Amino acid sequence: MNVRVKFLGGAQSVTGSKYLLEIDHFKLLVDCGLFQGLKELRLRNWDSLPIEATSIDAVILTHAHIDHSGYLPRLVNEGFSGPIYCTSPTASLLDIMLKDAAKLQEEEAEFARKKGYSKHHPPKPLFNTKDAEQALSLLEPSGYHRPVTIADHIEATFYDAGHILGSSIVSLQISGQQQKKNIVFSGDLGRYNQPLLYDPYPMKKADVLFIESTYGNRINAEDRVEDKLAEIVKNAFSKSGCLLIPSFAVGRTQLLLYYLHYLLEKKLIPDCKIFIDSPMAINATYLHKKHRKDHRLSVGKLEHESIFDDPHFHYYRSQDSSENLNAIDSGAVIISASGMCTGGRILHHLFHRLGRSNDTLLFVGFQAEGTRGRRIMEGEPSTRIFGIDVKVKCNIAHLNGLSAHADQNELIKWASQIKSPPKFTFVIHGESQSTASLSKLLTDRLQWPNVVVPEYLESVELFKGI
Known part of the structure; x- marks a missing residue:
């Protein structure tokens, strides 16, 4: 069994998270976010995916934020019809957020029509309410710590990431003919000792790790x-x-x-x-x-x-x-x-x-x-x-102390709980300075090998013949 990953977003940017795993012939998309911020990033939302949406077998979501979930209605519009796995609170939030995102898309298109600016004639929304509702009908909610069968050889388990309600760290267990491997996506990690959410769950094992780096270059030590x-x-x-x-x-x-x-x-x-x-x-x-x-x-x-x-x-x-x-x-x-x-x-x-x-x-x-x-x-x-x-x-x-993202020290604290260095560590979901700082720390302080800051649309072979 061969496993590859292609970075369709969330690579050297904090938006548009999309990671395509090709596990032999099974195609699994982890997160499906909209690009936000810089115009050059937002324009990517209108580009066709470098893979047919109809060829994607399933989607797993780490949490409901639009930069991780907001492209789902567009994916459905392009023909995706497989299951979308997430936690139960994430499913509840998506019912609010995807409908709201669709409404905003429709309102912006109508505003552009009235004002006469758009490259589309007439102006079109990226997706509409019907697309959002169709995406919501595909949700398969689950609880924390409960393994979910994605395919005969793939199992996913959600662990609390402490970022927002329902946010998760996703651990994928892949059973090859020769051996088992696990791939861990941190999602967006929350802070420790916060009054609202629980601490990010300590992962002990990751053969391959995808770790966010939003605050990979800063320390938010906001006491009191x-x-x-x-x-x-x-x-x-x-x-x-x-x-x-x-x-x-x-x-x-x-x-x-x-x-x-x-x-x-x-x-x-x-x-x-x-x-x-x-x-x-x-x-x-x-x-x-x-x-x-x-x-x-x-x-x-x-x-x-x-x-x-x-x-x-x-x-x-x-x-x-x-x-x-x-x-x-x-x-x-x-x-x-x-x-x-x-x-x-x-x-x-x-x-x-x-x-x-x-x-x-x-x-x-x-x-x-x-x-x-x-x-x-x-x-x-x-x-x-x-x-x-x-x-x-x-x-x-x-005010820094209210951030829902782990800072540099907290990211290292979470990563250091993994007992053996991963084969690959991909530093994702961060601007260039953040990803560079965190990758250096993981290499120097934890002495992890193969710490990679991936490029947009880069493809990497993770395992061969497992």
């Missing part, structure tokens, strides 16, 4: 996150303004709500209203109440108890209620998506608040290269929203 957040909230209010937080709807928003609930309960910040203005974030918050066993927040609480029911929290679903927030001048926290300011309701709030010198814009997560959030955070004096250049006059703050 709650103290730093309290200081930012109080500073924002002292300027007689509001605090606006672009936040990822899944994971980051719920972690923010935990800390804000704590600060209000301990009276470490002024009594205030917290507005959650993101239908997706609201739905994701509900799923944290539904999947109570998959995170820490329900430990020790009764079935009906949840921090998300704090009376200070106000959940806004409608567009009208969202627009009403423009009238609030001070003393409120507004949380909206998307986390990198690339789309969604946050654009509406940025349009109205970037020019207010008394307001504060707080970044609470990674801002990928080429995104509006990255440009604003790095000091861009103005940004274009809805076709208009908006000057950035508000105060800018950044």
Whole structure:
């Protein structure tokens, strides 16, 4: 039995994760993400895959984030009809996220039609709601630590990655005629000792390892996150303004709500209203109440108890209620998506608040290269929203400690639990400096051989004649 991998995304970039395993004649795609950020990356979403979608036998997803799952409706549109394996919470999140992604694609195509810009005539969405619904019908949910048969010779097991609700490390057991091998995909690894999610599961064995490197070149040693957040909230209010937080709807928003609930309960910040203005974030918050066993927040609480029911929290679903927030001048926290300011309701709030010198814009997560959030955070004096250049006059703050990604030390900690060096280690899902830094550490500190930073569309033979 021969095994090869082809890197269809997530190679020297943090988006578009797609890894095609060819196990003899069986084709298995691990993750199926959209490219985001730089235009040159986003254009790849429109390129045909270098393999026929109809030839892919199955897909495995590490988690629900769009850079790992968002290409699924497009894959279905191109003819894929096999099973899609994931954890049960991931399946629940995908029901929200893929439908939302399809709606955004349809809305963008309609906007392009009205404004007259598009290379397509008429403008087309990358995929539509029907494609998303078809993709959802193919999901095969499973639990952690329960081996799933993918094919006669392939078995997959999901382990908690601690990144978002339902996120997983995937271990593939491949049974050849001569010997068995296992291939481990880290997915996106979370941080240790976090209040919301459990620690990343310690893997003991990996014949081949694919490890993410989002923060492979940095250490996020943000002690006492709650103290730093309290200081930012109080500073924002002292300027007689509001605090606006672009936040990822899944994971980051719920972690923010935990800390804000704590600060209000301990009276470490002024009594205030917290507005959650993101239908997706609201739905994701509900799923944290539904999947109570998959995170820490329900430990020790009764079935009906949840921090998300704090009376200070106000959940806004409608567009009208969202627009009403423009009238609030001070003393409120507004949380909206998307986390990198690339789309969604946050654009509406940025349009109205970037020019207010008394307001504060707080970044609470990674801002990928080429995104509006990255440009604003790095000091861009103005940004274009809805076709208009908006000057950035508000105060800018950044809080590292809320990241859902393991930092350099935590990545090494997780990797060092593997008892024997893998035959190959592929450093993926990171920008060039991150992948280079982590690969050097794995080579020098752990003394692992064959640590590889793969190229986009590179193909590597993993095993021959097993």
